[in-house]
Amino acid sequence: MDMDALKRQAAARALEEVRDGMKLGLGTGSTAKHFVELLGDKVRAGMKVIGVPTSEATRADAIRCGVPLTTLDEIDHLDLTIDGADEIDPALNLIKGGGGALLREKIVAAASDRMIVIADDSKWVDVLGRFPLPVEVIPFGLAATQAAMARAFTDAGVSGQMVIRKGKDGHAFVTDGGHWIIDAHLGRIGDPPRLAGLLSVIPGVVEHGLFIGLGSVAVLAGAQGIRVVE
Numbered sequence: 001m002d003m004d005a006l007k008r009q010a011a012a013r014a015l016e017e018v019r020d021g022m023k024l025g026l027g028t029g030s031t032a033k034h035f036v037e038l039l040g041d042k043v044r045a046g047m048k049v050i051g052v053p054t055s056e057a058t059r060a061d062a063i064r065c066g067v068p069l070t071t072l073d074e075i076d077h078l079d080l081t082i083d084g085a086d087e088i089d090p091a092l093n094l095i096k097g098g099g100g101a102l103l104r105e106k107i108v109a110a111a112s113d114r115m116i117v118i119a120d121d122s123k124w125v126d127v128l129g130r131f132p133l134p135v136e137v138i139p140f141g142l143a144a145t146q147a148a149m150a151r152a153f154t155d156a157g158v159s160g161q162m163v164i165r166k167g168k169d170g171h172a173f174v175t176d177g178g179h180w181i182i183d184a185h186l187g188r189i190g191d192p193p194r195l196a197g198l199l200s201v202i203p204g205v206v207e208h209g210l211f212i213g214l215g216s217v218a219v220l221a222g223a224q225g226i227r228v229v230e
């Protein structure tokens with residue numbers, strides 16, 4: 001079975017947790033896109049839900065699929081967020097942000113009672129860090145921010161190269177919030193909560209892609225079927 005079919009299976013399993021009347025956080029990425037499409041089918045069949053998209057790309061998908069939308073300016077709380085991830089560890093700590101939407105994804109996840117992480121099982125890892133950690137930064141004072149990040153890495157017992165993400169035009173990739181992303185190639189993050197705490201207090205860091213304690217359930221689709229980890 002191809003990867004895309006696995007992603008759709010994970011999305012379909014998560015859809016079983018959606019109830020009429022729910023306020024939903026809608027994730028970003030190819031797996032979350034399957035979820036939005038399947039949710040659109042349910043809405044057309046009469047299910048009443050409302051969604052908050054985590055990116056402009058997901059907003060466009062949701063509109064195309066007929067999913068009613070609101071914002072976290074109009075409502076302050078969500079019942080459930082369904083989103084993908086780049087890596088998931090056994091404590092359900094996540095690396096997110098490969099798609100560049102980590103800031104809105106984290107705001108939406110933190111406003112939700114529960115977050116279901118949907119993925120093909122290649123995203124499951126013993127230790128986070130093989131996937132480069134995205135860190136969203138303010139362009140102002142970049143060298144100082146990178147120096148502070150390097151100190152945080154040392155304090156957390158990790159090290160590695162920091163690469164400013166480039167867009168298709170060859171210039172720095174700009175997020176929906178107007179910021180840049182530094183991808184930190186750390187290899188192995190032994191203590192994700194510690195690194196998350198150290199990065200969070202750096203003034204030039206807007207947000208980082210370590211999601212600690214936000215994932216409630218992971219739905220992993222693999223060749224052997226679906227695995228649900230809580």
Ligand code: ABF
Pocket residue numbers: 027028029030031032083084085086095096097098099100101102105
């Ligand atoms: C978003 O999309 C991200 O935080 C993560 O970077 C990515 C996962 O993408 P995909 O589902 O395409 O693998 O959820």
